[in-house]
Amino acid sequence: MAELQLAIRMLQDREAAWLDGWRRRVMPRLPQHARMVLSLVPAVGWAPTFLGPGKAGTLPELVEEVRATPPDVMNNELAAMAELQSVPTWARRLGDDETLRGQLWEALEQLYEQLLGPYWQRLTGCFAADRAVRTQHLLAGGVERLLTLANPLWMRWNPPVLEVRMANGLDHDLYLQGQGIVLVPSAFASRSIVDDDESQPQVTYPLPGDLSLDRLTALVPEQEVPGSTAALAALLGNTRAAVLSVIAEHPGCTTTELAGLSGTTPPGASQHATVLREAGLIHTTRYRNTAHHTATTLGIALLNGPDGTRQN
Incomplete structure (x- = not known):
């Protein structure tokens, strides 16, 4: 909402x-x-x-x-x-x-x-990719790193204050004081927005620059999915179909995680991901040397049968 x-x-x-x-x-x-x-x-x-x-x-x-x-x-x-x-x-x-x-x-x-309805599934793919990057920040450097890198253009972490440039042009100082905080990526926000709830503040921020193209792509009309998805899935081969299925079930997974979950080597997983990305079945975002993969709407449709159920 x-x-x-x-x-x-x-x-x-x-x-x-x-x-x-x-x-x-x-x-x-x-x-x-x-x-x-x-x-x-x-x-x-x-x-x-x-x-x-x-x-x-x-x-x-x-x-x-x-x-x-x-x-x-x-x-x-x-x-x-x-x-x-x-x-x-x-x-x-x-x-x-x-x-x-x-x-x-x-x-x-x-x-x-x-x-939103026609675009929601693809937008949630963008949100999942952003969440994967935030998770990496948290694991690599804790909350300090997460807040420092969350949205440098509109937010600055100056302990113990999160300084936010808001959509109305005003600056807002958010004193966390040990509270939890909800970070909400948005495809439509142009600047950060703060809901300073006493129990748990919420900060909405624009999807970062590396996801801007994905955001715009998500807001264009759906491509028509060819009628026989089962036939197209057969063309992928068992291994590549398994890689696509893993990505769909684990949005934002890294190449290393993809290799482990699909039973391939990291170089093999990377190669399969490249082919799937070039075919428009997944999109990939990068944080430093780590790639995060998320299935596109077309990729998910390819995994589903004509009745919309997942093909095994």
Whole structure:
């Protein structure tokens, strides 16, 4: 839901020229009541927190949580927003008008299906690749290294403070004081965003430069997958098919891990990964001398049969 809010903001931000292709594709397909959501989540400014629960979950689970927001909570949040920026007149009736709320919730679900749904599987591949790199930072140098390298352009670790340059142009000093922190990579964020929750702060940051091309590729229309995936899988051969399957089941795995899991040597795993990458079945990100592999949507489709089930 947090990524959906960012997508809604970037849909309206004409300065984000790198999203022009995505914007041209989705604008004609906006649902009837989409403008209701867009008016509450502007390109720049505040948005009601009840539209974006800051937690992980499936779309139905999170939308159900949004639907369960008490009317008085909605009214209070919108009243607070009205003191900071313009709020549409209709929104002032939201807490008291069940029909209006139904239209808003329906539009929110439909916006996800148009803005993120077609691209979500590929975007999660980018997130998995970023997570693999963060894990390597943590293992190599602990939390100090993780926070130092997390997003140097927008965040600086100055112990014990994480200094964050935020999307609204302000700087935010985050005093962790032994708390946990949730780091959230985003395909749509242009700068870092801090949710300074007392129990566990959350920092959303743009996917790093080495994943920018993957991010843009993820936001283009799906390639049509040839009809007979079983026949194509047979062309890979048993070993290469096994390598692809391991990568799909262990996104972000290194070449060494890939070799161990697939029963090949590291040079052999590297060679197979190169062929799969050139065929568009996986993408690879590098951190120093380590390569991390993640299956693309096409690669996953190739492993699945015509009915969408995994082929053995």
